[in-house]
Amino acid sequence: MNPRGPSLFAALKSDARAAARTALVTGAFAAITAAALLAYHVRGSAEDFIDSAEIADLKSALAADPDNGALKIEIQERDLAIRRAYFAKLARLDRGIYLLLGGVLAFVGSLAWMAFARRAAPKPGAAEPTAAAEARATLSARWSVAALAVIAAGLGAAWAGRSDLAFLDRAVQAIEEAKAPPVLAPPEEIAKQWPRFRGPGGLGVSAYLNVPAEWNGASGAGILWKTPVPISSDNSPVVWGDRIFLSGATKKRREVYCFDAATGALLWTGKVERVPGSKDGPDDIMEDTGYAAPTVATCGRRVYAIFANADLAAFDFDGRRVWARNLGVPENNYGYAASLLVYRHLLIVSYDQAKPEDNKSRFLAFDIRNGKTVWDTVRPVAASWDTPIVITHAGVDQLITCSNPFVIAYAPDTGRELWRADCLNDDVAPSPVYAGGLVLAVNTGAQLSAIKPDGTGDVTKTHILWLAEDGLPDIASPAATDDYVYLLTTHGLLTCYETKTGKLLYEEDTDLSFNASPSIVGDKLYLISTKGVAIILRIGPTYEELGRSELGEGVHASPAFQDGRIYIRGKKHLYCIGAR
Amino acid sequence: MSDHETTPIPRRGFMRAAARAACALGIGGGAAYLVAPRTPGERVWQIDPEKCIACGNCATYCVLRESAVKCVHSFAMCGYCELCTGFFNPSPNDLTTAAENVLCPTGAIVRRFVEDPYFEYTIDQNLCIGCGKCVKGCKMFGNGSLYLQVIHDRCLNCNQCSIAAACPSEAWVRVPAARPHLWKKVT
Amino acid sequence: MRFPIVPTLALVAILSGGRAAAEQRFPPPDFSPGYSLPVTEAQGAPARADARGYIDAAVLAGALALASYLALGRRSRRGLVLLGLGSLAYFGFYRHGCICPVGAVQNVVLAITDPGYALPLTAALFFALPLLFTLFFGRAFCAAVCPLGAVQDVVLASPVAVPGWLARALGLVPFVYLGAAVLLVATGSTFLICRYDPFVGFFRLSAGLDLTIYGAALLIIGVFVGRPYCRFLCPYGALLGLVSRLSWRRVTITPAECVRCRLCEDACPFGAITTPSPETPPARRAGKTALAVTLLALPLLMGLGALAGRALSPAFAHTHATIRLAERVWLEEAGEVEGTTDQSDAFRATGLALDDLYLAAGALRARFDTGTTILGVFAGLAAGATLLRVSLRRTRRDYEADPALCLACGRCYRYCPVETDRGKRHRKPREAAP
Amino acid sequence: MTARGAISTRAAAGLIVFLALVAAVVAVALHDPIGRRGNRLGRDFAYETKDLRPIPPDLIRYAERAAFDAGLAVPRAIAVDAGDKIYVAGDRAVVWFTTHGAPAGARALDGEPTCLAVGADGTWHVGLGGHVEVFDPAGARAAAWTPHGARSYITAIAAAPDAIFVADAGERLVLLYRPDGAFVRPIGGRDAARAIPGLVVPSPFLDLAMGKDGLLRVTNPGRRKVEAYSLEGDLCFAWGEAGAAIDRFCGCCNPVHLAVLPDGALVAAEKGLATVKVCEPDGALRCVVAGPDLLGENALGCDVAVDSRGRIVVLDPAAKKVRIFEPAPPGGSRSQETGSAHE
Structure with missing residues (x-):
């Protein structure tokens, strides 16, 4: 051994400057290698296999131009080039990583060398530990634990604030709700509200007698408030407690609105969008029908809406969507228009479509809790635009439906047919009514039929008490008391029959045009024209006009009557008529 | 705790020894208990081909730069199609092995003529990165004879497979190491 | 767990597999x-779990x-460094x-909570061996066996x-991290420790960019x-740290009597050397009050932790x-998001009922x-224990290594004159020559 | 080192540690172990069939008029009898429905059915894996034929008054039997002398139907063709080309099911991008019944049958439904003429 070796080595070993320079050089090498690798990693990824959009583009170009030989060759060349670049890159990455590893090792080694060369002789600390210092340390340790807890709490709060499981509450709640008996409003409560098209029974009869008979839209007299409705549609207001519900739709947007009965303020807008299976449209719809002709319905806890594209949705009273489904656009040449109705825990939907022989018309009942189908009955009828009613005759609930060519009664809880009468024709838009123990069904193509609803099977020949053929309406539904039946045509002809016999009592041409159905308030009949002129008549055997009021805005929807108030949907606004 | 000086040291030492013994028994016994009573043997990660949706995560979420998941081919299930939808684009320009017709982005599938009208397709495992593109093509139109499997001489068998954590269809399962593959079987 | 729906999935697969079987x-x-x-590729490739x-x-x-x-017998810092490098390499x-004892904790928890999981013997040994050695000889595992420790020690x-x-x-953070990791394994969520292992990507030379930055940042911090x-x-x-408090033998700074x-x-770069108690002890009364307050506050801390944990659920x-x-x-069902994901598509493809998914969730x-409530209580307990330790006073006469904090790296050996003296006497003549 | 030097070293260390800490926190926050960001592979790695799915709307000249649940876990085959009753085989049973889809009966089988044919006289022929069983119109088992070969796998049967054609996908042959079960001859085997290239059947889908012109139509899925054979087994002509265009057969092995309309046109069903289309007897595309937008993407293939009124009855194995299609004006299913009373 060279005797000078060890001493040179020892000298070098404690040469701090040499160590520092080595550390500098090796550190710089490692840093540059790392930076180059990183840059290579970031920049190179565009040429990577991992991002090969170029080839995909070329391939789709070739699909459009399958005989382009140049394109084929270009694809082959690009493919080869990308592949070569990829493997070259992998090789370079491999080399680079080992270079980096070596550099880092050398750097760490020289750092250790430097630390060794610079090591100072151990020195005792400045001062002996004292009790005061120890107490200070104890205190600051406590505070630091507290500070850490505060920081952790802050971070935790920020984290927790970003995620909640509200969806799970609602999902599990819905499952449990579907298992538990449904929560339903009592019938006497329903009778006080206006939960569907034409009120509690669908008959257009007000439960209150104290409703205003005079107002003026131009002066604002008798108008409590008016509020704009975002999307104009022809469905009618529905009222439960202090909430008023409407819907509105265009070809692409479908919305449910909730207004405050006290002020008219729009409380919330429920958007019906992204329903599984839903499509916008349909295209070929009649403008007069629009995309939201059906009136919404409520059970007192939720509100249900259906639109022309057969999107069916349920919202709770706070505007949260509970469920939604799409039934598939029905074959309906004017556009879907039948309103919804809630019977106990069932939401009953008229899904009539096409022609009778197509066998495509159906009635469906959905569980209001989760939108699952409870029953589904196929009907031998055509498309229809009227809204069914549920009557209780002799203690039996019957769902009365009208469509060319049959009036059919079903058991509303099962969808089982009870009876049918062949007395309709063509397009049926007026809804049936029930008065004096008779079901009254009418449309222009046929006649007004008074049917005793206590038969079974085909009752056409046995249970039709009388027929009448004058003043048959095409849109507006009839209004009837136990004594009088009123028919109102679009062109303003009002016809009055005696309910028990079908005897024609009078015909009066009002010279107005009507879409809204007539309504009954005590002994008064309310008619509202498409121009917004309301005629109030005395119900009786002769035409006796009590007054006229003008809203100053067109009206196609039927009014809703509540305690001292009438809610009318104009073409653009929702009006509340009543005394302050 | 300034009773240090009056307490005989042995008492503290004895308590420590007892605690230590208890601890040792706890750790050793616990581990032994967990290992002993149910020894179905070692487990390794594998893909259930019936659940796999060939989403492509296997190619990128493996801790290895080149994934341990690769395509395998069950020849007994293969139709030996002339127009293999696992090999060719969905609408190939021509039935040749030129790049513009071939589905596999890494060119890992080898097509070989056997006899009219049959062609054999084998996977070059050095090139396959486990993206599952051919798996989709084969499953959609064909017999599903191409599918993804963990290749166990590559798999590190991590504690929790990082692809499994990113698998959208819960297709990753632990299987006995003695039978580490979930082959689609011909019975 | 993730797995209540798995048996159902399997059932569905069996029921719907008829066509596939055909x-x-x-x-x-x-x-x-x-x-x-031909033989299916990889048919011959065996699983390489067992023998390895x-x-x-x-x-x-x-x-x-x-x-x-x-660490204890030879008291050789150099030997520990070399062993650490060897462990880092191996x-x-x-x-x-992989597998590492740090992650093996999760395998053990999974084996306890999931009856369908068999704990591999390797994982059990990796979990238990370092604990047992620590119980008897202190944290020698941390000193020179753990590759995560070695890579940090190097920098x-x-x-x-x-x-x-x-x-x-x-020092409280590891306890919360442990608790969270146990919780996530016990609920079948994920192996948190493995997912956020900072250095495993370096070992494999294949980390993603994010974890590379995480690991590099830790190494840069580790320089200082x-x-x-x-x-x-x-x-x-x-x-x-908990176990090493009970250790039979452990690192002492000096091989003999402290001078x-x-x-x-x-x-010590790890702050593990405790100084002797001051000659004049602080007022015992104040110390006792603080101790009593801390003891009383312990349930409160645990309660607060429970509330916080519950809120984080x-x-x-x-x-x-x-x-x-x-x-x-x-x-998706509620229409609040557009489109579907691979996950939701795969779920729908199974044909399972939505309600079952919601109920499983x-x-x-x-x-x-x-679990999070327990985690909160545990975190509160850990914080309380730290405060208690701060408040507990124990008379130390020497410079000692705190058994919980000492990583047995042996750096302090070189500073002790007693050690140096002894080293000189034991050193071989050839080395002692210059 | 001076005190100041020590302080500045500490400050520098503190700064570096702080910056590294921030980087670490950001990196951990960005880490995505659960696959939220998807596979991050380029476009060339995506298997895209979106471009192949759309069908020109004016080609769709059928509309779905009804659909009902088959009530089977794995429905496999469908047939319509002379009285338009609809039969569905699967789950080791045959179930039948009225022409409107009301359940009308069921009969258990000894094995898993693979195909089904109901002849004009009401006799059923059911393929049960390797062999055929014959049932009288009342559903009583009349005969069980022995398998033709060791690998026989029956995927289709067509009953003519004096001949029963059996598609044996396993043997890759069509087998001609007399109604009493006597084997007459194989059809479709490779025969260079008669210029028959042979049936290529990569998967258990081989269908046949008796054309109105007296020629037997057989699918040759591996060659993406439909072949017409005489009863003597001569290949008269073949048509069909591979390709994604709507008038071609897409994928590796299509078409998979055939039926014949009353006017002689062929209904062909494809798997993969599930499509049902109507072709003239010579192969020209007439129109499309339903495409993948309606039937989905699946490798199962929809069995098809035609009733006496020309309705096309499709068995959708993914939805486990029977779907009934009727001719409709192109572009949609809306009926155009109705009454006119509405304003």
């Missing part, structure tokens, strides 16, 4: 003689024994840092002391702060795939509610 029975083409079906695992366990046991001997770069070039109070507080992962994050270190020269005071629950899937599907949430 396809599989279908005969392959009738080739001319001479062609035989046992070798690893044997190497681990050997390394632990050697480390204990080097367990780290050669075996890619520690310019140690800066972390103030004691800060180290105390940060001794072993930041081991001291302020490592959940297994928290366990080892209280105070030279070793700054020797939804956030923790989102780590679980089933909860995330249920949320996604629910949002609901059951999981209940587990998370309980």
